Amino acid sequence: MSKLRVDLQAASRMIAGAQRILFFMHVQPDGDSIGSTLGMIRALRQMGKEAIMVGADPIPPVFHFLPGWDEYCVPWQEVEGEWDLSCFLDCGDLERVGPALPAVRRGRTTLNVDHHATNTAFAEYNYLDFSAAAVGELAYRILREIGAPIDAGTALCLYTSLVTDTGGFRYDSTGPGTHRVAADLIELGARPYDVAQAVFETESLSRLALLSRALQTLQLDETGRVAWMVVTRKLLAEAGATDHDVEGVVNYARSVAGVEVGILFKETEDGGVRVNLRSRRTVDVGAIAQRFGGGGHARAAGCTLNVPMEDAVAQVMAAVKVVL
């Protein structure tokens, strides 16, 4: 299989020339995967094309405000017949398609549209732009290029992709291009407040109960540059919370004024400790996580230690102190 890098125009011609297109989401799909795919499908359907989204995992409830999330989705096992194109949005490599992989072969050719610098250019044709903060930007460019209609629903989907993959235009990946596409999408009908309410300002009671209890465990080291929280199974049970509710709570540790590294230690079901690390500016927490067999980026990383909580805290804190 030849692996060609193609530009916007060539990728757009492939989409324009196809009548039946399969779009693949990645496993555990996020706002960029879902928003860019839904937006693309909605616009292409309005052009008279046949397009469906295929993914191994369901769309999380937080994205059920997006039009088409239920209608466009087809379980990969039910994809039949021959399709003109299998298109991947926001998939860094083919493994990201997960169990849905067998359905990829239903497409006569493959097109990979992505912004991850680590993308393996795994498809026959690959439109990659590492400067884009979200694939929604690339999907928007393609739709513009082929003259697709972009109604308020499509704008909402694409705008959601931008918002979620930039943490609300907060990450440094947010470039001028991101904002200019956001401007266009608002003109086309996307409502910033609606998206922010749905995506950032909707919490479960169990998550708030967990947050309250986790904050009670907040501690600072003697330098004031490291803050950490400890979430035990007992604490989770008392809050009526699940492991899922813990996501993002580590950011509260990092948010303390003067703190460079925020850490959340969570007891796992089998008695180990999952460690989430966040840094503000200078410390490479990815490197720290790697020392414990984990991984991630400079500003966000994680690892799992199969030791009691006390030992996990001591070991990770020691490693952080060496770096500070």
Add this chain to the structure above:
Amino acid sequence: MSKLRVDLQAASRMIAGAQRILFFMHVQPDGDSIGSTLGMIRALRQMGKEAIMVGADPIPPVFHFLPGWDEYCVPWQEVEGEWDLSCFLDCGDLERVGPALPAVRRGRTTLNVDHHATNTAFAEYNYLDFSAAAVGELAYRILREIGAPIDAGTALCLYTSLVTDTGGFRYDSTGPGTHRVAADLIELGARPYDVAQAVFETESLSRLALLSRALQTLQLDETGRVAWMVVTRKLLAEAGATDHDVEGVVNYARSVAGVEVGILFKETEDGGVRVNLRSRRTVDVGAIAQRFGGGGHARAAGCTLNVPMEDAVAQVMAAVKVVL
């Protein structure tokens, strides 16, 4: 005093034609007042003009990452001599200048640059654009119009004005123009991550302690559409928190999935109750607050009741239920 509405070009000519300019911040200055003023002064000084900022209140520490916050500020009592222009940014009326009012007369003429629809056009010349989400947008347009240099420091100040007055591009006031200016400012050197960290992701320990305790008081009414928290003086003392730390905590009540109205009841120092109300989409909490002698907007309002906590909760909840 004639009160003229002027357009961008006329306002820009006034700024360009003045050599010595006084800029007035409003009392309790926010990110828009501070960011737009600092950005304007920095650029004008780089053009060789003399420009200072005058305000009745100090710049809050959260904005001390902005260049010039200490250097450009002059106490209003120390403003001397004759200035070409007294310029107001983000002041809806002249009263917003507060105690600094006497210094206004130091300017030979006055220019009012604002985006509030309620602006009273109080100056001799008034450049008002109600479609702008932040005065930073208008300041940017003026600087571009007069060909002022906009370096990374100026871009940072103006970008901060946009970010703070739109809640991070989340309010519906965020228009296409806001995003297009943000795009330009990032190209000119503003760093989204730095601003977000400073403005949105820096908390005091006392505030987090308060948040933890306030969340413990979170309750939902039987419909699940109203959520409220109760912050007593005892709770504040236990958290080591001040009244200032309570700001924004009410948003956690509104954030509960399914909730339309979030309320925070805070016992005041004199034994009354300050009530903060937020709504998500349909309820006009401004009207509810008005019934108790308070005020605000449809989505955010407040009032004070001089009754014991229990009665305040009962009265406000009854009023909310009527509306729901």
